[in-house]
Amino acid sequence: MAQPQFKREESVPNKRTKESAIEKSAGADRLRYFSERQSRMVETIRELVEIESPSDNKPAVDRIAAFLAAKFEAFGGRTRLHRSNDFGDSVQIDFAGPRLGSVNRKPVLLLGHYDTVYPLGTLANMPCKIANGLLRGPGVLDMKSGIALMLHAIEALQTWHGELPRPVTVFVVSDEEVGSHSSRKITEALAKQSDGVLVLEPAAGLRGAVKTARKGVGEYTLRVQGVAAHAGLDPGKGHSAILEMARQITAMAKLNNLRQGLSVNPGVVRGGTRSNVIAAEASVVIDVRIKSAKQAAGIDRKLRSLKLFDKRCKLELKGNINRLPMERTAGVAALYKKAQDIAHGVGWKLEEAAVGGGSDGNFTAGMGIPTLDGMGGVGDGAHAVHEYIVISELPRRALLLAGMIEAA
Numbered sequence: 444m445a446q447p448q449f450k451r452e453e454s455v456p457n458k459r460t461k462e463s464a465i466e467k468s469a470g471a472d473r474l475r476y477f478s479e480r481q482s483r484m485v486e487t488i489r490e491l492v493e494i495e496s497p498s499d500n501k502p503a504v505d506r507i508a509a510f511l512a513a514k515f516e517a518f519g520g521r522t523r524l525h526r527s528n529d530f531g532d533s534v535q536i537d538f539a540g541p542r543l544g545s546v547n548r549k550p551v552l553l554l555g556h557y558d559t560v561y562p563l564g565t566l567a568n569m570p571c572k573i574a575n576g577l578l579r580g581p582g583v584l585d586m587k588s589g590i591a592l593m594l595h596a597i598e599a600l601q602t603w604h605g606e607l608p609r610p611v612t613v614f615v616v617s618d619e620e621v622g623s624h625s626s627r628k629i630t631e632a633l634a635k636q637s638d639g640v641l642v643l644e645p646a647a648g649l650r651g652a653v654k655t656a657r658k659g660v661g662e663y664t665l666r667v668q669g670v671a672a673h674a675g676l677d678p679g680k681g682h683s684a685i686l687e688m689a690r691q692i693t694a695m696a697k698l699n700n701l702r703q704g705l706s707v708n709p710g711v712v713r714g715g716t717r718s719n720v721i722a723a724e725a726s727v728v729i730d731v732r733i734k735s736a737k738q739a740a741g742i743d744r745k746l747r748s749l750k751l752f753d754k755r756c757k758l759e760l761k762g763n764i765n766r767l768p769m770e771r772t773a774g775v776a777a778l779y780k781k782a783q784d785i786a787h788g789v790g791w792k793l794e795e796a797a798v799g800g801g802s803d804g805n806f807t808a809g810m811g812i813p814t815l816d817g818m819g820g821v822g823d824g825a826h827a828v829h830e831y832i833v834i835s836e837l838p839r840r841a842l843l844l845a846g847m848i849e850a851a
C-alpha cells in the first residue's frame with residue numbers, strides 16, 4: 444500500500460541506515476563463513492596446482508578437465524566437455540537457477556582457464572607449498588585459485604539459499620595462455636546468453652583491484668626474404684634480409700604512441716645461417732597493444748603498408764589483432780559499482796585497475812557484455828618462478844564472488 448508522501452520521505456534515511464546495518468552484519472557473517480573455510484579453499488587450490496596443465500600438453504590438460512568436471516558435478520552442475528583435437532577439452536558447467544521465481548533471469552558467466560605456461564615437471568622445482576601466509580606453485584595465481592573460488596562461492600550460495608539464486612554458467616577453457624583459439628567461439632556464444640561475465644583471472648596488484656579495462660593485443664610475424672651471397676667473395680651481390688629487417692624494426696618503432704596506449708614491440712628476431720653468408724631469410728615476431736578498439740584498424744593498416752628499403756627483398760606480414768581491448772563501458776562500470784557495494788559491506792575499499800595484459804574478458808567485453816575481470820586470487824609472479832597468492836585474501840575474494848553471482 445502507498446504511504447503518505449511525507450511519511451515515506453521521513454522514513455527513507457532511517458530505512459537506509461537500517462538496511463546498511465543489516466547488509467554489514469550479513470557481510471560479516473559471510474566473511475566469517477569463508478574465513479572458517481580458508482584452509483579448505485587452500486586445499487582445493489593445492490589439488491588443482493598439483494595437476495600440472497601446460498597448454499600444449501593435451502593428455503595433461505584433459506586430465507584436469509575431467510577432474511574439474513567431476514568437482515563441479517558434485518554441486519549439481521551439468522557438465523559438457525567441448526572436445527578439441529589440438530588443445531585440451533574446455534569444460535562448461537551449467538547450474539540451474541531457483542526452482543521458483545526469477546525463472547527468466549539469464550545466467551551469469553564465470554570465466555576462467557585451467558591451462559598454465561609451465562611445462563610438465565615444473566612442480567619438482569617449484570612445489571606447491573605454504574610459507575609465511577603465501578601459497579606458492581605453478582599457476583596458483585594464474586589462475587587455479589580463481590577456479591577454486593568459483594567452486595567455493597557456488598557451494599556457499601547453495602548452503603545459504605538452499606539452491607543457487609540465479610542460473611550460473613561456468614566455462615573453464617584449455618588454451619587461454621596460447622590465444623584461446625579453440626575456445627573463443629564458445630566463450631562468445633556463452634557470453635551472449637548471459638547477463639554479465641565475471642572473469643576469475645588474478646586481481647591487479649597486492650591491493651587486489653578488480654580489472655575494469657584491459658588493452659587489446661595483436662601478434663604479427665614479419666618475414667623478410669633477401670638474396671644470399673658469399674660475404675667474402677660477392678658482398679655486393681647479396682641483399683641482406685637481416686639488414687632489411689633491422690630497418691623495418693626501426694620503422695616499426697616509430698609506430699609507438701605510448702601516450703595513447705599504443706605499443707609495438709619486436710619481441711623475437713631470427714635470421715641468417717652463418718656469419719659468412721649474406722642472409723636470405725629473417726623474421727620478427729611483433730606484439731601490439733592498443734587501448735581502444737578504434738586503434739585496431741589503423742595499426743593493422745600501418746603494419747601492412749611498411750615499405751621496402753631494399754627493393755630486392757620481399758616482405759610478408761602475417762597476424763592480426765587477436766583481442767580487442769576491454770573498455771570501461773557503462774556496463775563494466777555498473778558491475779564494478781555492484782562489486783564496490785558488496786566490498787563496502789565488510790569495510791573493504793575495492794579498487795579498480797586498467798591493465799596492459801589481455802584475457803578472455805577482452806572477447807566478452809568487446810561484444811558489449813558487461814564484464815568484470817580480475818575477480819580471482821591476490822598475489823604476484825604470474826608466469827614466474829615466484830608465483831604466489833596471499834592466503835588471507837581468499838575469504839573476501841570468495842565473498843565478493845558469491846555476492847556478484849547474486850547481483851551481476
Ligand SMILES: [Zn+2]
Pocket residue numbers: 556585586619644645802
Ligand atoms: Zn590467466
